Amino acid sequence: MGALGDRLKLMVKTFRRECHRVLQSERTTVHGADGMLMVLQLAMAEVNKQRAGEFKVPLSDVLMAWKHLLLSKLHLPPPDFARLENYDLILEAYESFLKRSNTVDLVDILRMYKQLTLADSEEPVSPTQLFQFLSGNVEVSELPDSSVPSTPSSKGRPCCSPQVKMAVRRVFCSYLNLLVNTKNDMALALTLDVPGRALGRQAFTDIKHAAQNANTSLFLAVTSFVRAIQLGGKGYAPAESDPLRKHVKGLSDYVQFLDNLEEILGETPDPSVCGAKLVTAIRAALVKGRSSGDELYAAAEETTRELSERICQIHQTQQLAANGSGMGISPARPKAYKVNHATAYGGRDTVKVLVALLDEEALTPPCANKADLLSEEQPVLGGAEGTCVLTLFRSPEVSSGDSPQPLKNRVQSRLDLLKPKAKDKVVRSQFACTYKDEEQPLNRVLEFPSSSQVPTCVHPAPKVKATPTVDEECSAGVEGGDTDEPTPECPNKERSGAQQGAALEPRSGNAPIRGAGPGRAKNTGVHAPSKGNKRKQVDSDRHGGAENQPPEKKRPTGASVKMPAKNVNRAPASKKKLIAGQGKLTSFFRV
Template sequence: MEALSDHLKVMVKVFRRECHRVLDSERTTIHGADGMLMMLQLAIAEVSKKHGGEFKVPLSDVLMAWKHLLLDKLHLPPPDFARLENYDLIREAYESFLKRSNTVDLLDIFSMYKQLRLVDLDPDEPVSAIQMFDFLSGNTEVQERPDSSVPSTPSSQSRRCSAQVKAAVRRVFCSYLSLLVNSKDDMSLALTLDVPSRALGRQAFTDLKHAAQDKNMSLFLAVTSFVRAIQLGGRGYAPAESDPLRKHVKGLSEFVTFLDNLEEILGEVPDPSVCGARLVTAIRSALVKGRSSGDAVHAAAEETTAELKERIFHLHQIQKQNTNSSGTGISPARPKAYAVNHATAYGGRDTVKVLLALLDEEAVTAPCQNKAELLSEDQPVLSGAEGTCFLTLFRSPEVASGCSPEPLKTRVQSRLDLLKPKAKDKVIRSQFACTYNDEEPPLNRVLEFPSTSQVPTCVHPAPKTVPPVDEESPSDGEETTSDKPAPAAENKKQSGARRGAALAPRSGNAQNRSRGSTGKTGAPMQNKGNKRKQVDSEQHGGSENEPPLKKQPASVPVKAPGKNVGKTLSKKKLIAGQGTLTSFFRV
């Protein structure tokens, strides 16, 4: 009911007025029912991952733990059903997140109200424990959110999606304003890091989360310290090249620059109404950049901007009336320890008060009736890459999404396929294949052309030299005369003498070589046609140029008259390899 909502606002105002008695910082922000439920889901997922499971939690476990948490902190009897297995660890993780973020929830406000309220000013307790439980559980009809212009009756799918987008956009607006008040709020940073899109997806957020955990600092301080070290530190203080955040320098710098612009507006504009309007307008400009007027995010941003501007102006007028009621028209001086910004700067002090009042009102609004819609990972896409689900942002991208061994087997098999050498296509090699630069020589080339270190398996024997024949050998002469006529033998001897002289080594007697080639009469050398005939005749009847394996017994020619006969016969002795070389050049 409307009365319950007003009572909750009174309780929060008392806490804000006297919080310096129990808290170290007056910039402590308050999480509403939706924020509490999102943090509880994150705590359950972290505990589940720590004990060997995945970073994932069913919706039923969240709702079960949510009911136990409400009854425990309100000191009410526990429910009939049993607790979760690791409920104590879940609550410890939940409280640790609140403390680390410099935030409190509505249950803490309710418990501290009894200590902080003044009996003279606040004689009665506005809200009971049962009413608080019903409010946070969603069992009580309370005043609708200021932005909920959509009726609660069943509507079309497009209208429900529009309401969900509007709620997500309003959450982003309040997260940016919360960072200006409380920079340690990790939830606000997670919801605004990549909204609008800055190419800072889950991998960038995971690297940032690990860096903050290693240095034991908040996410915002980890971002700003990294960017400042690059911008102002120089080489000596710049992060190492191996730093994982080096891959996201551009996006992180854009995020820090945008927050610097908001801080500049907050410190330079003294009027809270004007300053708040400029802050909201700057956030709207960033969200609608690059979007058409018909886009759902564009329409939600325009509507949220108008509502927040009006609400900031109204809160500023209320604070001015409270200040004027003191009589002097000037806010009384307060000790430095109780200053909103701890006396570090005066600029923006009044605006921070207005922003705190706005965030406190957002915390006491009615919780989301559809818990599945709030906690589902299928959130509206505001950054152009991924949804704005709080649990998805904190999940590392390396973790598998399922527990079945099939995805792992598939990934291993694909990795093995990549490591296998790729088979090369067989191509027809041309006559210029020797000019190709192959990575590995073909197998036939390796076998046909072994290296010099390998021992040859087959070696042809050297041709046997024919000893010179004596001129007075009657037995050889008889065999020759009986086989072939003397004129033919004499011609063969003369042709063999000429070829022997042509293939003789150059280190021999030059005079004998010249005489053997031209003869005593000075006859010229034979032409190519005669050489062709000579080779043909030698293939059929010659014996000195036959291959070594098929060499026939040499026939001794008959002694012929003449002075050059002895010299011609002496030239028939072949050098080593001459027979093989001669057979190689045969046509």
Template sequence: MATLEDGLKTMVKTFRRECHRVLQSERTTIHGPDGMLMVLQLAIAEVNKQQGGEFKVALSDVLMAWKHLLLDKLHLPPHNSVRPENYDLILEAYESFLKCSNTVDLVDIHSMYKQLRVDSDPEEPVSPVQLFEFLSGNMEVSELMDSSVPSTPSSKCRPCSSQVKVLMRKVFCSYLTLLVNSKNDLALALTLDVPSRALGQAAFTDLKHAARNSNTSLFLAVTSFVRAIQLGGKGYAPAEADPLRKHVKGLSDYVQFLDNLQEVLGEIPDPSVCSAKLVTIIRAALVKGHSSGDAVCTAAEETASDLKERICDLHQNQKPISNSTETGISPARPKAYAINHATAYGGRETVKLLMGLLDEEALAPPCRNKADLLSEDQPTLSGAEGTSVLTLFRSPEVSAGCSPEPLRNRVQSRQDLLKPKARERVIRSQFACTYQDDELPLNRVLEFPSSSQLPTCVHPAPKHTINPAIDLDLEPECPSATANPTTESLSQEQSAVQHRAALGPRCGNAKSNEAGLCNRKKSGIQTQDKGSKRKQVDDDQHGGSENQPPKKKPPTGGKMPGKNVSKAKSKRLIAGQGKLTSFFRV
């Protein structure tokens, strides 16, 4: 007598053989009881959010909608309880999620079996009532163990007491699922941050929004972004304002890991060896950073060993099918325009083996404790807070801007504003000594970043009283014009120099200020000696001030050969050039 396990296997085997007649993709994956419950939970939470609430759902609402969903899809008499609110919207959201993820559930396979079966297949391997009892978890475990086929780790009822082991098995199968069906968003959600890649809830939310805006799957959204960063030019790279820019490193690591798995899938021709190699690579990534006695490390070792054993058994069972004329499990065939035909054909046998392993995982009995499966307080494998699917798909709360910025951040920003900025050095010419220093800007003088910090009392600067005795403009004559200057005139000149050095404008050439103290009057006095004539030329060139042009002297009757005095008079020199010229003459 055929058991329920044999009936389920027959139903799935027929679906795999003939699915190309009803489905567009032959790499469609199957959701088991646990996967169906998780998808239903997401669908109810999405409907609650659309109706004006939050992305949350109670466990009792999920279980009530679960019974109605199974009864309606299996065309069984309805339950006595009242239908949940917005049940039609929930059913629509559930079916939409399955379609977008390129997945089906066991109820859909049961419905398509009559259309896909051939004459050699049994008419009804599993009745609707049996399938309802199996999915509901009411079927006893002993009824599932009556098969003459030796039990395997995937067909046994896995206890949910060790949540880490159950979650570890989901992660392994999710990575293998992405190699078969990259559109499975549920599989990507379970593997995005396991092991830790700093891709938490915020990164998953940004990725989900990017996929929704481009109307693609999560896997295509992340691979498109990373490929544009790696291969795209300046015109094709994502914009700087793209939210995924903040998670470039984590997303690149994730895509790189999947690329390594795809490379192994296409290079190793033996399906058994290739599948075992894939499991080994995933195990190495999950145990990295954990000690040998850690719970995560122990669960990864046990799960990898179980999967390798099951892969070996499946490969032995599929060998007669591959040698016969039957096609068996047929994944997507390479297109005529495929670039690398060898890689595409080389990975087909391995994909068949992986699909057989995932189908058996979908036929595993449901978890007994629904709270452990659907609760948000699940053990973590990546160190992040909350790894449940419901937590990942819920968008993080956005700040309304009412709460102030943390005090530490405000203090740090204020210190950064008050910190003096380094002034850029200006490259000057060789005549820099003749330039006046630029005045500092007002904000550099005050160093007040805001008007609220202005001083309340400002003391005015004391007024400067001009001493007529040392004012150069009121002097009757220049002390240097006389042939024998007295001691009193020398002292007045020194006091004038000190007074101008203290109160006058700063100048790059201090010596020019001392030399020009006595040149404020008109240069009309002429002497006969050689030294006084050279000083007179220098006085005419300076003109008494660096900011005023030199005054012209009346023309003289005769020219002096060998002297450049007349030539210097005819030219208009810049301020300070005459001093330099006289210096180099000496």
């Protein structure tokens, strides 16, 4: 179908020559059949997200909408099957994406061709023929001068699969497309992480959100952020909370690489030499760190050679057309809209050659396997995440915690919870029992506490026992002994009296006790208690009555210790009152 290829090429050339009448920019690029299908997939996924909340679309729905889109835009009869429910919204999203990215499709070129030419002129391609070409029903093996035959220098090199070669060629053309049209979001998506720059789906999502907030293209959002980082300055650099801060290195490398391509474009006046340098720089970036026997290496080498030769041929053709086909005719004076058209850029001649090259790439036959195109996964190009356009434009899913985890994960987390944790060995003070221990695992809490877990600092409440009076206690200590020698129990008389004073009579702890002395025990009429009762009384005083008093040091007893008799009648020295519980805690820790 060489004739169809000639007519398609004539249609595009006529559009380029007169596009200034219907377009606002000379740098508008064209989407071919594959590009149109990918844009349609993104538009349908966007509509599904707005309607159902999921940025995804089945492949069967894309193919159904693809036929409806072509027939409706070409004003042909619709197919026999019903169109989708949200087709109007899908068509609106499709046209919005093309306008936002400063691109057009082949159907728009045919429509504008009718406006640009005379009404009585014959159309180079009928709507039916264009529909057959875009849907893949007509095989167009080769367009005129669209490919270069293999040279003998390519023999002996490892061959590459058609899918890898097609993907590599698409990446080359996407880089060249960004040099012509920086608003092309599809070109940026295909080149952002090729070669790998650690700019995966999360980075692309952050760029997309930044572009939406600023109402700009993806490329402008990236360059604005990187330029602000490079310029620096307090109050001018992006905030630390900017999501793009996490991808500074990858974005800087990407912008630096495109700056190098722009520098080559502006400093090399010859389009043939400039085009060869551009594709060589792209090849060097793709094959960096790869061996010569790699499949990607072979595809990049072959694509570099073909594009360089094709750029040289296009440049020669444009030179012949500008010089009047070599007939010595003086070229026409360039028109105002052909010089810059409100745009200033270097390498104007090279840009014209690149535009013609990209137009020819848009006229290539569509991919035979639509599933490989729409769900392509190419880890050989873009690392682990691949270069699938739909995957890049889909934002990463944020875990809401509503969906349950798999049973295996829940069981493992439960076992980790019940597993006892090793405690750090730390040195604690003597009051370690006042510290609150860490929360024990659930299985320890449910079990019955052992004897070691029973708190040792808690004492039972003292039992109230009937105790003798102070005079009887002292009289028991001097039973059968010398009245001039005080017993060790008599000095406790003040403490026991102070503790039991509430039951006997109100008295102050510092007031002297009346009748204290050995002579008092002699003249009393109360019989002294027995030794057994005396031991019980001492135990009762030690555990019950004297809980708020520190234990008394042992004192020597017997005839070896003589105390002067005059000290018996002396009032005891005043002692400081202890707070509640201080005596109990001190006696517990005394070792």
